[in-house]
Amino acid sequence: MNTDKQKIIVFDTTLRDGEQSPGASMNQAEKLRIATQLEALGVDVIEAGFPAASPGDFEAVKAIAQTLKKTQVAALCRANEEDINRGWQAIKNAVHPRIHTFIATSELHMKYKLQMEPDQVLKKAVESVKLAASFTDNVEFSAEDGSRSDKDFLCKVFEAVIDAGATTVNLPDTVGYAIPEEFAQLVRYVMENTPNIDKAVLSVHCHNDLGLATSNTLAAVTSGARQVELTINGIGERAGNTSMEEVVMALNTRPNFFPYFTDIDTTRIFPTSRLVSMITGILVQPNKAIVGANAFAHEAGIHQDGVLKNPMTYEIMKPETVGISKNNLVLGKHSGRHALHTHIQEMGYNLTDEELNTVFKKFKNLADKKKKILDEDIEALINEGVLRSSDVFNLEYIHVLSGNTVYPTASIVLKINGRPVQGATEGSGPIDAVYNIISKLTGTKSELLRFTISALTEGTDAQGEVTVRLKEDGMVAMGKGADPDIITASALAYINGLNRLEYMKTHPPIEPASL
Numbered sequence: 001m002n003t004d005k006q007k008i009i010v011f012d013t014t015l016r017d018g019e020q021s022p023g024a025s026m027n028q029a030e031k032l033r034i035a036t037q038l039e040a041l042g043v044d045v046i047e048a049g050f051p052a053a054s055p056g057d058f059e060a061v062k063a064i065a066q067t068l069k070k071t072q073v074a075a076l077c078r079a080n081e082e083d084i085n086r087g088w089q090a091i092k093n094a095v096h097p098r099i100h101t102f103i104a105t106s107e108l109h110m111k112y113k114l115q116m117e118p119d120q121v122l123k124k125a126v127e128s129v130k131l132a133a134s135f136t137d138n139v140e141f142s143a144e145d146g147s148r149s150d151k152d153f154l155c156k157v158f159e160a161v162i163d164a165g166a167t168t169v170n171l172p173d174t175v176g177y178a179i180p181e182e183f184a185q186l187v188r189y190v191m192e193n194t195p196n197i198d199k200a201v202l203s204v205h206c207h208n209d210l211g212l213a214t215s216n217t218l219a220a221v222t223s224g225a226r227q228v229e230l231t232i233n234g235i236g237e238r239a240g241n242t243s244m245e246e247v248v249m250a251l252n253t254r255p256n257f258f259p260y261f262t263d264i265d266t267t268r269i270f271p272t273s274r275l276v277s278m279i280t281g282i283l284v285q286p287n288k289a290i291v292g293a294n295a296f297a298h299e300a301g302i303h304q305d306g307v308l309k310n311p312m313t314y315e316i317m318k319p320e321t322v323g324i325s326k327n328n329l330v331l332g333k334h335s336g337r338h339a340l341h342t343h344i345q346e347m348g349y350n351l352t353d354e355e356l357n358t359v360f361k362k363f364k365n366l367a368d369k370k371k372k373i374l375d376e377d378i379e380a381l382i383n384e385g386v387l388r389s390s391d392v393f394n395l396e397y398i399h400v401l402s403g404n405t406v407y408p409t410a411s412i413v414l415k416i417n418g419r420p421v422q423g424a425t426e427g428s429g430p431i432d433a434v435y436n437i438i439s440k441l442t443g444t445k446s447e448l449l450r451f452t453i454s455a456l457t458e459g460t461d462a463q464g465e466v467t468v469r470l471k472e473d474g475m476v477a478m479g480k481g482a483d484p485d486i487i488t489a490s491a492l493a494y495i496n497g498l499n500r501l502e503y504m505k506t507h508p509p510i511e512p513a514s515l
Contacts, residue, residue, distance in 0.1 A: 005261045006260050008227070008228055009227040010042075010044050010230065010248070010262050010263070011047065011074070011203065011227055011230070012230060013236075014034060014038070014232045014244075015046065015060075016047040016048070016049050016076055017229075017236045017237065018232065018236050018276075020236060021236055021280065021282060023476045023478035024282055025477060025504050025507075026280065027503050027507075028059060030279045031048070032060070032064055034279060035067070036068070036350070037268075038232075041269070042265045044071065044072060045098060045227075046064065046068070046073055047100060048060065048065065049061040049064075051076075051077070051083075051089070051091075052077065052087065054507050055507070056506070056507030058090050061091060065091040065093055065094035065097065068095065070095070070096075071096065073094040073097055075087035075091045076102070077100065078102065078103070079102060079127075080128065084128060085131075088132075098136065098139070099132040099136055099138070100139075100170075101140070102170075103121055103144060105145065105150075105153060105157055106148040118153055125141060125164075126163075126164045128141075129164040129166045132165070133165025138167060141158075141161040141166040141169050143169075143171060144174055144515055145174045145175065146171040146173070147172070148174075148175070151193075152193070155189070155194045159194050159197075162194070162196045167200055171186070171187065171203065171220075172205040172206070172229075172515040173216055174207060175209060176213065176239060180215045180216050183206075183216045185223075188224060201226050202224060203225060203226075203228070205229035207236065207237070207240070207241060207242075208234060208238075208241065208242065209238055213234070213242040213243070216242075217242045217247055218250055218251075218258070221258070228242065228247055229242070230243065231243070232245070233277060233282070233284055233291065234288075235280065235282055243289070243290075244264075245269050245273065248262055248266065249269070249322065253316055267320070267322065269322040270291055270323035273290075274291075278380075278480065280478060281467055281478030281497075282478060283452075290322055291322070296319045296324065331372075331378070332373060333364070333367035333368060340360055340363055344359070344378065349382060359378075359381050359382055359386060362381045366463075366484070370462075377456060377457065380463055380482035384481070384482070391496075392416060392498075393415070393438075393498055393499055394495070395412070395414060395492060395495055398412055398413075398488055399411040400434060400487050408428070408429050409427075410425065410426075410434040410436070410437050411437075412424070412491070414495075416441070423437050424437060425440060430487050431487060431490045434487060435491075442498055444501070445472060446497070446498065448468060449469040449470065450467070450468060451468050452467045453466050453486060453490075454467075461484060464486035465482045466481050466482070466490045466492070466493035467480050467493060468493045468497050469497070470494075478500065479495070479497025481494070
């Protein structure tokens with residue numbers, strides 16, 4: 001590594017801020033799967049969750065803390081004794097624990113949300129950091145709504161919490177209000193007017209309400225910030241957070257402009273993006289930078305001609321750099337268990353023998369229906385066979401009668417907590433019939449807010465991928481399913497959404513934590 005370059009610490013908050021995307025709730029097994037992948041990706045810090053939010057979040061953070069070996073595990077805590085004690089209990093067995101505490105510092109938030117005077121906020125911040133520092137020397141403090149705070153008060157708070165033991169101070173653009181030049185000036189002001197800033201790392205956490213999160217983050221880096229808080233695919237509340245892949249690849253692609261480096265293994269970016277999309281059910285838009293389906297597609301003839309002669313004519317980075325293989329190994333019905341295992345590992349997944357056996361059985365069944373099985377197909381099998389293994393509702397059997405001369409009817413067999421139930425009913429169409437009987441058998445009354453279909457790969461034998469958005473009792477959940485039969489895929493998506501709602505019912509958050 002070039003010693004002239006400075007390291008940028010990558011702080012991933014996919015499991016905390018990213019999970020606050022509407023409908024993106026994850027269970028413990030899913031969070032642990034993502035955390036393990038993030039550690040392999042090379043992130044420095046994983047914000048595993050908000051332990052005080054619910055017993056489920058506490059247990060998930062605790063499991064992640066006990067599992068990871070290299071990456072720092074952070075627990076988010078409000079600036080109060082109960083939250084910080086709870087946070088420490090969740091991460092105390094981590095190899096590298098971090099307590100992350102926060103309080104708002106803008107006049108708007110202090111007056112209307114906290115109903116506190118600035119001196120009270122300052123005192124609370126210091127007390128909280130001191131308590132956190134009594135547990136660990138790895139303490140981060142965030143000034144919520146920092147970009148709209150009085151800059152001198154911001155510096156005063158940062159100076160006080162650094163003296164109290166904070167080793168990282170975070171400047172969030174909580175509502176995505178900042179403009180790059182303005183945010184860069186604020187970062188420089190903090191660096192120049194916080195006397196003890198040399199004793200801590202300055203971090204930034206940007207939201208994307210104006211589509212400027214990546215720009216603001218990069219502007220902050222060039223102005224002195226040395227930690228960046230990001231999420232995979234840019235997921236998060238409202239318009240989302242700063243996208244990890246965009247920041248990392250900007251630094252990687254433009255070293256002449258950015259004399260910095262990260263420890264991210266960029267070849268794992270695309271597999272990690274796909275994993276997060278599969279688990280959360282949040283689709284990556286086709287024109288998304290770095291990981292979108294069209295990111296390396298060239299439709300115009302002049303572009304295609306140029307790329308064939310020299311890829312750098314229209315590609316500023318190689319697809320392989322971010323983990324997109326141009327030599328996609330095609331598997332089929334004659335492929336063996338070892339070949340599948342090897343390919344799954346190359347895709348970035350580490351499965352247990354039991355998990356591999358489950359996926360291999362599903363692979364063989366799919367190979368009887370589809371001649372060529374591509375990476376997207378395998379990812380769908382992993383999602384269905386491994387990530388959903390502990391669901392409340394599982395599909396065992398589906399039969400649908402439909403056509404322009406018959407009334408659509410669906411017959412279903414489900415397993416509910418391992419117990420088989422069955423039934424049949426009609427609907428206005430085959431999918432409506434399927435959803436009617438699933439709703440009846442599960443006793444759920446969710447509202448279908450959105451239903452989308454896409455093909456995982458090219459060809460008429462491609463697996464159909466269905467995404468649904470369900471709402472029940474004020475809770476919103478995403479569901480995703482894939483199968484060569486689009487009606488089966490629709491059933492799987494609906495059942496996945498219902499399972500997420502069931503999880504949310506038993507693991508309700510107290511309130512979202514926002515930076």
